[in-house]
Amino acid sequence: MYDITVIGAGITGTFIARELSRYQLRVLLVDKENDIANGTTKANSAIVHAGYDATEGTLKAKLNVRGNELYEKVCQELHVPFKRIGSLVLAFNQQEVETVQELFERGIKNGVPQMEILDKESVLKLENNLSEEVVGALYAKTGGIVGPWELAIALAENALENGVELLLNSPVTDMKKIAGGYCITAGDRKIESKIIINCAGIHTDDINNMINSPSFEILPNRGEYNLFDKSVGNVVNSVVFRCPSEAGKGVLIMPTVHGNLLVGPTSEYVENKTSVETTFEGLTFINDHTKHTLKEISFQNVITSFTGLRAKTRTQDFIIEESKESQGFFNVAGIDSPGLTAAPAIAEYVIELVKARIENLEIKQDFNPNTRPNIHFMELPDSEKAKLIEKDPRFGRIICRCENITEGEIVDVIKRKAGATTLDGVKRRARPGSGRCQGGFCAPRVMEILAREQGTDVAEVVKDGLGSYILTGKTK
Amino acid sequence: MLQYDIVVIGGGPAGLAAAIEARKNGVKKILIIERDRELGGILQQCIHNGFGLHIFKEELTGPEYAERFIKELITMDIEYKLDTMVLEVSDSKVITAMNATDGILHIQAKAIILAMGCRERTRGAIRIPGTRPAGVMAAGTAQRFVNIEGDMIGKRIVILGSGDIGLIMARRLTLEGADVLAVAELMSYSGGLTRNIVQCLEDFNIPLYLNHTVVNIEGHDRVEAVTIAQVDEKYKPIKGTEKRFECDTLLLSVGLIPENELSKSAGIALDNVTGGPIVNESMETSVEGIFACGNVVHVHDLVDWVTEESRRAGSSAAKYIKGQIQSNCKTIKLKGINGVRYVVPHQIRLDNIEQTVELMMRVDNIYKDIKFVIKSNGEVIKEVKRKHVAPGEMETIKLDLSKFTPGDCDEMYIEIVEKEA
Numbered sequence: 001m002y003d004i005t006v007i008g009a010g011i012t013g014t015f016i017a018r019e020l021s022r023y024q025l026r027v028l029l030v031d032k033e034n035d036i037a038n039g040t041t042k043a044n045s046a047i048v049h050a051g052y053d054a055t056e057g058t059l060k061a062k063l064n065v066r067g068n069e070l071y072e073k074v075c076q077e078l079h080v081p082f083k084r085i086g087s088l089v090l091a092f093n094q095q096e097v098e099t100v101q102e103l104f105e106r107g108i109k110n111g112v113p114q115m116e117i118l119d120k121e122s123v124l125k126l127e128n129n130l131s132e133e134v135v136g137a138l139y140a141k142t143g144g145i146v147g148p149w150e151l152a153i154a155l156a157e158n159a160l161e162n163g164v165e166l167l168l169n170s171p172v173t174d175m176k177k178i179a180g181g182y183c184i185t186a187g188d189r190k191i192e193s194k195i196i197i198n199c200a201g202i203h204t205d206d207i208n209n210m211i212n213s214p215s216f217e218i219l220p221n222r223g224e225y226n227l228f229d230k231s232v233g234n235v236v237n238s239v240v241f242r243c244p245s246e247a248g249k250g251v252l253i254m255p256t257v258h259g260n261l262l263v264g265p266t267s268e269y270v271e272n273k274t275s276v277e278t279t280f281e282g283l284t285f286i287n288d289h290t291k292h293t294l295k296e297i298s299f300q301n302v303i304t305s306f307t308g309l310r311a312k313t314r315t316q317d318f319i320i321e322e323s324k325e326s327q328g329f330f331n332v333a334g335i336d337s338p339g340l341t342a343a344p345a346i347a348e349y350v351i352e353l354v355k356a357r358i359e360n361l362e363i364k365q366d367f368n369p370n371t372r373p374n375i376h377f378m379e380l381p382d383s384e385k386a387k388l389i390e391k392d393p394r395f396g397r398i399i400c401r402c403e404n405i406t407e408g409e410i411v412d413v414i415k416r417k418a419g420a421t422t423l424d425g426v427k428r429r430a431r432p433g434s435g436r437c438q439g440g441f442c443a444p445r446v447m448e449i450l451a452r453e454q455g456t457d458v459a460e461v462v463k464d465g466l467g468s469y470i471l472t473g474k475t476k
Numbered sequence: 477m478l479q480y481d482i483v484v485i486g487g488g489p490a491g492l493a494a495a496i497e498a499r500k501n502g503v504k505k506i507l508i509i510e511r512d513r514e515l516g517g518i519l520q521q522c523i524h525n526g527f528g529l530h531i532f533k534e535e536l537t538g539p540e541y542a543e544r545f546i547k548e549l550i551t552m553d554i555e556y557k558l559d560t561m562v563l564e565v566s567d568s569k570v571i572t573a574m575n576a577t578d579g580i581l582h583i584q585a586k587a588i589i590l591a592m593g594c595r596e597r598t599r600g601a602i603r604i605p606g607t608r609p610a611g612v613m614a615a616g617t618a619q620r621f622v623n624i625e626g627d628m629i630g631k632r633i634v635i636l637g638s639g640d641i642g643l644i645m646a647r648r649l650t651l652e653g654a655d656v657l658a659v660a661e662l663m664s665y666s667g668g669l670t671r672n673i674v675q676c677l678e679d680f681n682i683p684l685y686l687n688h689t690v691v692n693i694e695g696h697d698r699v700e701a702v703t704i705a706q707v708d709e710k711y712k713p714i715k716g717t718e719k720r721f722e723c724d725t726l727l728l729s730v731g732l733i734p735e736n737e738l739s740k741s742a743g744i745a746l747d748n749v750t751g752g753p754i755v756n757e758s759m760e761t762s763v764e765g766i767f768a769c770g771n772v773v774h775v776h777d778l779v780d781w782v783t784e785e786s787r788r789a790g791s792s793a794a795k796y797i798k799g800q801i802q803s804n805c806k807t808i809k810l811k812g813i814n815g816v817r818y819v820v821p822h823q824i825r826l827d828n829i830e831q832t833v834e835l836m837m838r839v840d841n842i843y844k845d846i847k848f849v850i851k852s853n854g855e856v857i858k859e860v861k862r863k864h865v866a867p868g869e870m871e872t873i874k875l876d877l878s879k880f881t882p883g884d885c886d887e888m889y890i891e892i893v894e895k896e897a
Contacts (some may be wrong), residue, residue: 227600277607279605283605299601302601303600304598436595437614438599438600439617463610467696468610471627472630472724475652
């Protein structure tokens with residue numbers, strides 16, 4: 001019997017699993033998908049929010065500010081890209097100036113440090129590509145950007161190195177109470193566990209309802225994005241929001257940690273939890289927004305578009321608590337924005353709740369908080385590059401021409417713990433195919449390497465999920 | 477640091493022709509750097525015929541066409557490095573490259589010829605909505621899988637874009653047993669050669685839907701259906717005109733983009749219309765001693781034209797090394813107007829023209845019974861009649877400038893004049 005089973009290997013699940021791996025516990029991390037971070041974590045704004053948005057006194061407000069504080073350390077330990085580039089909320093008229101003032105005051109109440117209100121001139125000095133029609137902004141220096149799936153993958157890897165077990169492709173379809181805990185059906189496995197932590201993202205209500213009476217409902221809310229080529233990645237230097245409205249925190253324009261430009265999201269409630277399609281209307285809306293915020297931008301530079309689903313609840317706050325009906329069953333639900341920012345603080349919070357259920361929780365003496373850094377070949381000085389190629393010639397062979405990713409890096413992310421097994425898995429870890437040609441040149445090569453390293457046929461290589469086959473057979 | 481007279485970046489048809497021509501013009505130390513595992517570039521995956529009609533007066537396949545140049549290159553003992561990626565080109569003509577055997581290479585060249593070709597436009601750039609399953613693929617990637625790796629990429633296929641690669645792949649995949657259900661084209665005309673419309677679609681009863689685009693992709697893991705719809709004159713889909721095809725694959729043949737990241741690193745000026753470097757009569761870019769040719773300059777529809785243009789780049793680079801190129805002389809700027817989208821070269825330095833200069837251009841629409849009129853200083857220099865011109869077919873005009881005396885105006889305009897009704 002496991003001590004704890006964490007359902008959902010997104011950003012909250014992996015953070016919690018990694019925190020749990022500090023203790024003498026038998027922990028299982030289970031997910032329905034073929035990889036870590038394959039739900040909301042792979043499709044969001046990738047922002048570490050300063051914390052002025054959430055209503056004071058809510059869990060969101062508290063965990064946002066604390067989460068933001070915790071980011072530096074964890075990203076250092078796990079070598080995940082994180083940049084505190086600051087964030088701006090722009091005002092374009094008097095009403096928005098008032099909103100900015102309200103946000104500033106709320107930020108003070110929430111304990112957000114290093115905020116100031118800027119006039120037009122100062123805004124344009126920071127961001128000279130913005131439309132001249134801007135009249136002012138809230139500037140929060142602690143706002144930042146992160147690689148969300150890199151973080152979740154690194155957390156999972158670190159958790160695994162510290163003894164956590166991982167089970168992918170295993171949707172939880174049934175749950176029963178048994179003596180001293182729970183028995184869940186996950187894929188073709190029956191798993192017994194004393195404690196269950198439900199981090200199933202937009203499916204947290206479904207998981208909760210397997211064992212408890214419904215106490216909350218997840219309302220999937222779709223956000224669409226456009227990602228631009230690196231050639232326009234420096235159009236803005238910070239995370240640039242428009243004023244929040246009914247539609248959400250406001251559409252944003254920001255650089256990503258890899259130097260692309262990200263624009264979005266839309267905000268729209270959708271009926272089902274599989275609505276991850278982009279829409280003509282959504283993408284047009286984002287483009288129009290961008291046109292009004294920036295002086296100029298060419299949409300020819302969009303390299304891909306994507307959609308994420310926010311796990312919203314009616315209360316609009318996080319639900320992080322032990323079920324009143326089921327002792328040892330914890331819900332970590334409604335983790336929409338600022339969930340990514342709050343995730344490290346959510347993990348802290350959950351561990352405290354769990355401690356109340358498990359007596360004499362013992363610290364693991366040999367817990368290692370650090371992972372081995374991914375190799376980013378192109379960022380090395382020439383002398384280091386030469387040394388690495390000499391040691392392993394696969395670092396001399398560029399597979400992805402757009403991002404200049406070498407075979408050595410690809411093999412490394414396949415071989416690591418919680419390593420890549422799919423084309424998109426390799427892309428999320430080492431970035432081949434995430435450049436301007438979107439894998440047009442390198443996909444066949446990456447598939448070849450995956451097949452070789454896994455000892456399978458190239459036809460077995462999938463894009464992402466088990467059913468996402470790329471090849472349909474041999475030619476005649 | 478390694479020293480070469482000429483370094484050619486790219487071992488496709490453009491790079492091969494340029495290197496060979498430079499050697500024929502007496503240049504000794506030439507190096508071709510190719511990022512793929514073999515020379516020949518994209519020609520290696522173009523196993524259909526029709527290459528070489530102009531250069532060799534016979535119909536060759538892509539690999540056959542490439543082979544003729546590769547053989548010539550080898551007999552000439554021109555050096556080349558495969559599986560080698562150029563990382564940077566500086567304006568002082570230092571090249572940084574790397575591969576598995578040499579590690580990091582720094583090469584000083586006297587002249588550089590850029591021949592990196594182009595890449596395919598992606599789904600993101602044309603805003604196709606829907607899910608993001610496997611089975612959405614660039615037509616060129618599909619061509620590599622099918623023709624080089626011998627792997628099939630789908631069974632029921634819809635193609636967006638009627639450029640030549642899309643048309644060729646419609647036929648190729650049909651021959652391999654797939655059902656190509658439709659080719660949708662945003663414009664009111666095909667972007668491909670007329671002969672390919674006939675030989676690849678009509679001969680196989682594959683429907684071509686002009687003024688159509690893809691408005692939805694369905695399928696979570698793999699494509700399950702694709703919906704196309706007619707578009708209005710602003711290319712906006714018209715409600716009620718949707719056609720849904722159950723299929724497992726969507727191929728995208730939605731345009732090629734010259735691959736100029738290295739040109740940018742060298743500070744070379746680019747043309748917004750072609751996406752390639754601004755070049756003069758010698759195919760020299762805005763950085764002295766750096767030349768460019770082939771699809772990196774502008775996307776050609778026939779490899780034969782690439783070869784011709786690249787020979788010019790190769791011989792010019794040779795002249796440059798020998799100090800035979802005049803750079804301080806009268807320069808005429810060329811501009812396409814009234815229906816001519818662009819013209820290459822962009823500039824002509826008159827002292828470097830022996831007699832004629834070949835102008836390559838594309839028009840912005842289909843026109844019938846027109847003439848191209850070339851004017852300078854308000855004076856007509858040349859008129860050429862054409863029965864039919866289309867954006868999918870590059871036009872070339874040989875311009876005799878031996879008797880041309882430049883006036884005060886240093887600009888020359890090329891326009892379409894439609895026959896009066």
